[in-house]
Amino acid sequence: MEEKIRVLVAKPGLDGHDRGAKVVASAFRDAGFEVIYTGLHQTPEMIVDAAIQEDVDILSISVLSGAHMTIFPRVLELLRAQGAEGIHVIGGGVIPRADARRLKELGVGEIFGPGTPTSEGVAYVRKWVAARHETQA
Amino acid sequence: MGRELLDLVFPRIGHARRIGITGPPGSGKSTLVHAVAMLLRRRGQRVAVLAVDPTSPFSGGAILGDRVRMPGAAGDEGFFVRSMASRGSLGGVAATTHEASEVLDAAGFDWILIETVGVGQSELEIVELADTVVLVLVPESGDAVQVMKAGIMEIADVFVINKYDREGGDRLMRDISVTMQITQWSRPEGWVPPICPTVATSDEGIEQVLAEAERHLAWLQEDRPRLERFRAEKLRRRLQMLLSRILLERAWKAAQIDEQLDGAVERIMAGDLSPYRWVAGIELG
Ligand SMILES: Nc1nc2c(ncn2[C@@H]2O[C@H](COP(=O)(O)OP(=O)(O)OP(=O)(O)O)[C@@H](O)[C@H]2O)c(=O)[nH]1
Ligand SMILES: [Mg+2]
Numbered sequence: 001m002e003e004k005i006r007v008l009v010a011k012p013g014l015d016g017h018d019r020g021a022k023v024v025a026s027a028f029r030d031a032g033f034e035v036i037y038t039g040l041h042q043t044p045e046m047i048v049d050a051a052i053q054e055d056v057d058i059l060s061i062s063v064l065s066g067a068h069m070t071i072f073p074r075v076l077e078l079l080r081a082q083g084a085e086g087i088h089v090i091g092g093g094v095i096p097r098a099d100a101r102r103l104k105e106l107g108v109g110e111i112f113g114p115g116t117p118t119s120e121g122v123a124y125v126r127k128w129v130a131a132r133h134e135t136q137a
Numbered sequence: 138m139g140r141e142l143l144d145l146v147f148p149r150i151g152h153a154r155r156i157g158i159t160g161p162p163g164s165g166k167s168t169l170v171h172a173v174a175m176l177l178r179r180r181g182q183r184v185a186v187l188a189v190d191p192t193s194p195f196s197g198g199a200i201l202g203d204r205v206r207m208p209g210a211a212g213d214e215g216f217f218v219r220s221m222a223s224r225g226s227l228g229g230v231a232a233t234t235h236e237a238s239e240v241l242d243a244a245g246f247d248w249i250l251i252e253t254v255g256v257g258q259s260e261l262e263i264v265e266l267a268d269t270v271v272l273v274l275v276p277e278s279g280d281a282v283q284v285m286k287a288g289i290m291e292i293a294d295v296f297v298i299n300k301y302d303r304e305g306g307d308r309l310m311r312d313i314s315v316t317m318q319i320t321q322w323s324r325p326e327g328w329v330p331p332i333c334p335t336v337a338t339s340d341e342g343i344e345q346v347l348a349e350a351e352r353h354l355a356w357l358q359e360d361r362p363r364l365e366r367f368r369a370e371k372l373r374r375r376l377q378m379l380l381s382r383i384l385l386e387r388a389w390k391a392a393q394i395d396e397q398l399d400g401a402v403e404r405i406m407a408g409d410l411s412p413y414r415w416v417a418g419i420e421l422g
Contacts (some may be wrong), residue, residue, distance in 0.1 A: 044209035
């Protein structure tokens, strides 16, 4: 059977709504991915625990609150601490270019700014999973 | 999941108690599962949840949202949640939910709570998988006749009427108990399903649900030959299911169906052939 791509879509922080995360989740679903949705107000600890229990390929985090420079590094650190660095982190939200560059240096796969078509995220995930399969083969 | 792993796991299963939670979409299954799991955690029991949501038949993707209602699973080694997509299986659970429950059993969880997709009519596989089936209804589920028509009343070892804070809960409760009396309702071999009113969002009635599930589990244990018979029946159906899955796959390949399908569609659409004749003419290799 064909391997399904599993993605956890998380919305950390205390800021209001999760419309953006829901848009991303449905785009991934429509692309044939299995999307685990965990709801609002998740801490990095909760997100990483969920990603490990759910054995996802991709962890997609949207941050609007401006706390991206604490949340992403913390998530990466927790993943490493639990030996789960195989889970690939991507992100979205209002993130200045310089910060995005820094986050990618730290290990975030890609950052999608506001207004990026969801198809770009889908294409990125497909490509990453395909590349991983190749290195494993 | 690897067959070798499952082989290794099989001799180690049998410790966990498996509770199935089923019921219509939105009836509060996940909220109830979480409440029961938290109660078990307070008693020092290790709990695993398998939560199944439907796969979209259009895209093959799924949004698995049961976890939203289960915040207690984060940061607790003794509370594990795995979301599963039904992946085209129509029985209300995924084809591999049974295997997953065996792995969790062998991993030492004391309880495995299995949430099915919202039941319509035919998603009854949970009976094969669980020792005790809890059917979650809500006042909006209508009256007992509707529940009976849907054919899901038969699978309940424990009835829960959730959202009892809403209007109509006591009416449904009365309705089900009267219907059970006049039809002399009982599950096979004399178990009479209790009815528990709950408000899962505020933890009301949860202790009773767990107590009734435990009473059912104890009832199962109490008569050895009957228990063996139940287990043998379930195992027989499980073997049939596993086998039919493999046979279908093998026969499909052997008969080279994929290679023939496009051609057949073309000929049938052109009017050269009927679907029935094509099917009857398939050689199983
Ligand atoms: N008023 C009231 N609302 C409840 C109760 N239990 C659950 N809910 C709400 O009902 C909605 C659905 O609850 P879920 O637990 O997600 O229901 P579910 O059966 O798991 O839903 P699916 O998995 O989508 O079929 C949520 O908004 C819950 O907060 C209750 O006892 N009373
Ligand atoms: Mg649910």
